[in-house]
Amino acid sequence: MVEIVVALWFDQLTSRDRVSVKPHASPVLHAVNHLLGDLDAAYLPTLRAEGGLQSYPSRAKDPDTVDFSTGSVGIGATAPVWAAIAHRYLRSHVPEVEPAGRFVSLLGDAELDEGAIWEAVADPQVARLGEVLWVVDMNRQSLDRVVPDTAIARLEAMFEAAGWQVLTLKWGRLVSSLFEREGGEELRRRLEEMPNEEYQRMLRVSPGEVAERLLAGEASAGPLAALVHDVEPEKLAAAVRDLGGHDLGLLVDTFADLDTDRPTVVFAYTVKGRGLPTEGHPQNHSALLSEEQMRALARDCGTDLDDPWAPLGPGPAAELCEVRREALAREPVTPGPTLRVPRDLGHSHRKPVSTQTALGRLLTDLVRDAPEVAARVVTCSPDVASSTNLGGWINKSGVWSTTDRRDWFADDDERLLRWAEGSTGRHVELGIAEVNLVGLAAELGATWSRWDQRLIPVATLYDPFIARALEPWSFGVYAGGQSIVVGTPSGVTLAPEGGAHQSVTTPSIGLEQPGCVAWEPAYAQDLEWCLLHAMDSVGVPGGTSAYFRLSTRPLDPADARVPQEPELRERRRRQVVAGGYRVSEHPASQDEVTLVGVGAVMPEVLAAAELLTGRGVTAGVVCLTSPDLVFRSFQQRGSRDAGDGSSVLDLLLPPAHPSPLVTVQDGHPHTLAFLAGARGDRVRCLGVTEFGHSSSLADAYAHHGLDAAAVAGAALDLLGR
CATH class of the missing domain: 3.40.50.920 (Rossmann fold)
Incomplete structure (x- = not known):
């Protein structure tokens, strides 16, 4: 990953760009931040230590600049996609918010096995995000093994089918010069058709053995044999390692010339552990070098193992670091406008109503009773907006989209739900993917700490699917995203729908989730007080997320015996939110x-x-x-x-x-x-x-x-x- 990171941080990135760094590249990120003056040298020996650098990049817990927490495979990689949508949403409602740069994900090829990746790639909103860039580190190794079949053509086709620009950097300029010579086409074919395991094994042999392995099974007197025997063994060994992901010039040129009207994925071929004694070894995950190997590495790098954190001396490298430090400097985030969330909307609740129905009415009432709060609320749902009772809110607030879309049913008098899509809407509809839903909710709930502007995201989904969404939502909470997730309807109370739609363990899940308060109000008035209380805690320093478990069963509000006297009513409200x-x-x-x-x-x-x-x-x-x-x-x-x-x-x-x-x-x-x-x-x-x-x-x-x-x-x- 080093060359990829260097090409970005020391040439391409601006202060407005935000980058998600793959978990195992954490040391690279911290090293770069140190060189740019963003991390004191005292932290460099503290990786995985109490009070030190986290094992994986953590936006909430690391002392230096980390744009996205990663470590839960696939989820950190998709976070910049949702951050891009969150920023676009924010800009469409708060024009004074500064423009964004790129939203970049640096991810490993093994992460492409995760379903979260493809749920994000396939969402229709994503195909319009030209500010999104993914760089896939194609080292063809996973934790346990060499990946037997990368199937790059299939991966490229899947991204292309989703509307992405696809670029593949397979070979660097050194080996590409050999491809242009006689026998070069045969050399390319041989390298590209050999199994991943055979290629990785070739990296483990001495330079003198490379030609023999390249010619295995080939005619000894053909063009390929003539070419490999004509190249010095050391140069040939360097050439087969010359992958596109290690060619700085190629990387810089590629990143500088990307489409801006659609997302881009760059497949950058690399060698895991390039230049180290563990290079290409299938068990090099977490492998440590011996002291002798470390001293040899230090000599090769012109450094001293006894003084590993010595600052750069005067010269071009130090000058470049200073230039880039100034280019990447960001203004500190300051609290946005104060928002007063009311404790009580003052409505009486007299008729039996379910908490799911009360949710829809409360959001609709906000538009009239607390318009400044309603302006900061953004709802989102995975194709269940109407069945989770957001219809009234959507009719009043509209559906947000990256582009305005014509409403072909606007003249249909029988339609109850007005689905008008445009840049002013306050509901974001996603495809049926709960992972996408909570990923977006987390990033909508982080705008206060990224761009000084507070949003209150309310995500609704069927409660049985809370468990499906739990890991990405929990990771979003860990990363500092504050949101309100509403699971509705819940429990066996949804009796006619059958067991597939009856949640059993979700109350315990909510109780055990850090950074979150779990609620299950029975009555409409209780829901109003609890939801307003939760809204007041979202999108603020020290705030917290919330999980609401609601029901479709109407309950008589008279059973709650809410006092009518103002003082006693306020006492009850305090008890409810306690x-x-x-x-x-x-x-x-x-x-x-x-x-x-x-x-x-x-x-x-x-x-x-x-x-x-x-x-x-x-x-x-x-x-x-x-x-x-x-x-x-x-x-x-x-x-x-x-x-x-x-x-x-x-x-x-x-x-x-x-x-x-x-x-x-x-x-x-x-x-x-x-x-x-x-x-x-x-x-x-x-x-x-x-x-x-x-x-x-x-x-x-x-x-x-x-x-x-x-x-x-x-x-x-x-x-x-």
């Missing part, structure tokens, strides 16, 4: 048993409390909006660094008034099992532990033990009645 509240009007000290519910199953919890009342049992009812925050409150008990949510658990389950607990959630029951440790209560956790199937809602709840009778029965069992 993680939960007591629905029961009697004090916790009177609880003989406490029923704790989350989300869509609250009607069953309340019905079970009534059944118990009929049996003479006083049951308290607690509604959790965020088991995640309640667990944090549990963890903070007795901690010296307790945060703002440290007291909510004591409010919900007062330590002085223990009682048996029944927890109920449309998800895996272990999600709430920690509540037993709050007071040492006996507990029965109800939930879903197997895949669902098509049925009515009542049958589904009865099958999984979530109906009112099962909840009441569990409480009576705990009480020994």
